[in-house]
Amino acid sequence: MMDRIVDSKAGMSAEPTREPSFDHRLLRGGRMTKWKGEAASYAPNLARLASTAAPVLRGALVSAALLAGLGAVPAGAADLYWDVNGTAVGLGGTGAWNTTSLLWNPSSDGVTGPMASWNNAAVGGDNAFFNGTAGTVTLAGPMTAHNLTFGVAGYTIAGSTLTLTGTTPTISTAGTTTISSVIAGSGFTKVGAGGLTLTGANTFIGDITVSAGGLGLASDASLGAAGNGVSLANGTSISSTSALAASRVITIVSGRAVASSGALTARFTGAGGLQVLGTISNDANDYTGQTVFGQGTNGFTSVADLGFASSLGAPTDAASGTITVSAGGGVSGNLVYSGDGDSSNRNWSFNNTSSGGNYLQNAGTGTLTLTGGILAGGAYGLTMNFSAASGDMDLLGVISSSAARAIAFTGNAGRIITVGNANTYTGPTT
Known part of the structure; x- marks a missing residue:
């Protein structure tokens, strides 16, 4: 049975003590909130461990653990649906994409709400869905997103820079979709049976994987950095209005692709x-x-x-x-x-x-x-x-x-x- 604990920072030995549960003490410099009946201004798992009556150390180790637990937890990615008419029936439409207007519905039914503005700071980027009535969505300023899903044909994304962030962004198209905004950030995977046309002089760094549907380009600049490549799956297609660079590498992974x-x-x-x-x-x-x-x-x-x-x-x-x-x-x-x-x-x-x-x-x-x-x-x-x-x-x-x-x-x-x-x-x- 342990009979003493040495505090290496103070160079002193101390008798083990039992701390009262967090429901009965005040943490200096912190704000107490409740999580399932326990005070927790930090991650719930830590709260459960800390609220037991097991022997704990006073001093540096406890302080470090508490500081880590009390750190702010950024908001994670969310699925948001473009919905310019708010909670009225229907999704989609033409409008300006910014970070202040309440044009995004967390519900795919287009009516439940509550409506939200776009959050460029979401960890990994929020996922944008464009369904309902197609229109032109104009970026009023730089926007950051993870996945883009176009559930109907006819949408156009225009205006300021669109930055793709997070792990392996995807752009899914059910029909013809055009992005004329400059795309920055990372490369992406194109999914969905529809076509995606890129017309901007893009700056993203990373390859494009076309898993389904077609990729249309205005020029070589539409493919971003000079070192970016394109991978084509069986049955997919690629076309360009003007000539691509001879150094641009397009890999046909398997089967047969179409190029024009x-x-x-x-x-x-x-x-x-x-x-x-x-x-x-x-x-x-x-x-x-x-x-x-x-x-x-x-x-x-x-x-x-x-x-x-x-x-x-x-x-x-x-x-x-x-x-x-x-x-x-x-x-x-x-x-x-x-x-x-x-x-x-x-x-x-x-x-x-x-x-x-x-x-x-x-x-x-x-x-x-x-x-x-x-x-x-x-x-x-x-x-x-x-x-x-x-x-x-x-x-x-x-x-x-x-x-x-x-x-x-x-x-x-x-x-x-x-x-x-x-x-x-x-x-x-x-």
Whole structure:
């Protein structure tokens, strides 16, 4: 049984004493409040321990524990719903987002209340929900938030700077949502089936993970710091009004993502494949999944043998390396090469519709040499055209067809198309 306690600060020994419970003593310099019948101006767990009648030490150790317990506890994150009409029926609307107006409802029903103003100082950031009637929400000053959830299409966030804070912020969209405010803070995860369009010259630092839906950009600056990357999950998409930087890295995590317009200048990498809508032009692309071109006329700037980087990636097996040109919506797929001369052993597959054939055109400055097989596919016997517009073509692989499709070889003056191997297509040659 312990018979004495040494106070190391005072250098004296003291007999153990029992302190009265906190219900019966006054703490100097503190304010007493009640928690389940016990005085507690600090964390409830500490109050329960301290209010027992166990032997305790007087002096420095007790003072330190009490000071820690009496510290202020900041408000945690809350879920708040944008609600410009207060507790009247309905959520959402157009208005100014600030830190003074009572425009936020803690209840998703839009009527319960009580209404609150936005708290920029919430630890980890409060979560903002935008439901009901879509509108333009204009930031009257800098705002800080954690997660943003847009439950309906049509919202626009405009005005001052929006800072994303807390652990792994998310932006969820059910439909098309636009953020024109400058986004600062950290990167985020895009979730929800809808599209998110960023138009500001953003300053956030950190990657964007697109887990669902689409990401639209006004320019490379919309992606924040130059070192920020983008990760695309299967079935997601990315587009940009103007060209992204060639150094901007977009990782296709798995499956197949869709890229269009200005996004096709970025560097694509990863284990997934890509559906291309436009001209893909970064010759350092090394993604290893399959490349599929959408219907209409699209293009590429380089192609290489399996396993080597090119604008069409660097797949390592024949199936992933087969370049497919799709058809759909009554529109056949056409493909234009605009490089300075390339050679590839990869295979090609062209599909058509009842409304038209396909063509592969060399509009570049050098010879395009293809040693892999070329399939003129589709169920319709319409012409597959190989065109040497400004560069020559060497078609040295087997040209085959899935229907009696005519195969045409055309070119401008002075251009040469060389056809080799024992081709197996069954339609006429023109």
